[in-house]
Amino acid sequence: MSNPPGLRDSKKAATRQAISDVATRLFIERGFENVSIDEIARAAGVARKTVFNYFPRKEDLVFDREEESRALVRQALAGRGNQSPVHAFQALMRALLEDRHPIFRINRRPLRFWRTVAASPALVAHAHRLRGTLADDLAAMLADAAGKPTTDPHARLAAAMLMDTLVVAYGEALRAFREKRQPAAAFASVLERGFTGVNAALAGTAYV
Amino acid sequence: MSNPPGLRDSKKAATRQAISDVATRLFIERGFENVSIDEIARAAGVARKTVFNYFPRKEDLVFDREEESRALVRQALAGRGNQSPVHAFQALMRALLEDRHPIFRINRRPLRFWRTVAASPALVAHAHRLRGTLADDLAAMLADAAGKPTTDPHARLAAAMLMDTLVVAYGEALRAFREKRQPAAAFASVLERGFTGVNAALAGTAYV
């Protein structure tokens, strides 16, 4: 499957990284809307088309780590043993928090990142869109794990509420960090409230 | 405040309606992505710029009733007496369902509408975006009603979960309608589950 990297692949990785780095810098300096793909291509010493090659939409230059989280969840649900799908998901989140997993990294970088996002209507819109598609995916995974049809409303409800919990908890953790309070405690507090809600909502179904 | 309509205003309303009707028809016939603003303008006998005058973004030709629902909620929260904000919201939703309010209309029209939406990635994305901004607005309204800062995480959690409940319940009602089951019952069933979850999540806060 995964052969030794090879010159081509490492060049590709380098090009992709170069474009991403240049774009990130420009976006932070001047804001997402005020940087054109042309500029990014020029600054990265690459053709306009090459940028689109790696990042089909401009927003992908900012958000390009969806797949990572999806894989994490899929994996956790696959290896959940006889635990219920929702509890497996909740256990995963608690573990990620406990292990300080990079996906929940709470420091100055994501703070700056989300500040850049908040400053751009297009990026805020894209973030909402991502939340939506991730919730849809999670719903399908939960339904699948419970052996229900992928459109089961209980799965959709559970997935959406779990996503909300994560988003709100993470946002609150960042706020706590900014205000020099305890981020992990803030995160956990919202997390447990949300989980309590989900468990109550789904009581009596195959998901909890 | 509201003077008699006047020729200008009625012409405006007519133009807007004409554009909207033409666009709706074309979108249903050929799909959102396969109809350009130019075509809509031509078919409506109006300048391209006039279309953008009434509908700043192409997606607004499809979704243009956000404000309506926002007003409904704002109104309910304003006149809630000594009821908690979340319960006032829940009571409103139960009442809208009970009264067969047009906003929760369940028949062939919204079914076709959402089929058109589902067929277009851009429209699905926009629907997610709308869900997000409506949840943000609701959070601000709830926080405001409870006398908390607009960024209160509990308000955000409640608002997001309430939005999810509505979206999933409505989707399930449409599905029930399509499958000739009882839409209202399906709606109510998801609604009450969601509300139970929200109430459990927010227990002990100022919101329930």
Add this chain to the structure above:
DNA sequence: AAAATTGTTACACTGAGTATAAGTTTTACG
């Protein structure tokens, strides 16, 4: 009936995103 408002239009422009074919570099294979 003239003047002031306000909506419509024509024109020109920017920038995202797509299509295609030609040019380069890497890899695979004899």
Add this chain to the structure above:
DNA sequence: CGTAAAACTTATACTCAGTGTAACAATTTT
């Protein structure tokens, strides 16, 4: 090795959404 196939990059040209501006036309006000 050296050549051919595969894969990435590039140039070019295009479509379409969305914005800015100023001229124009219709309505409303006085």
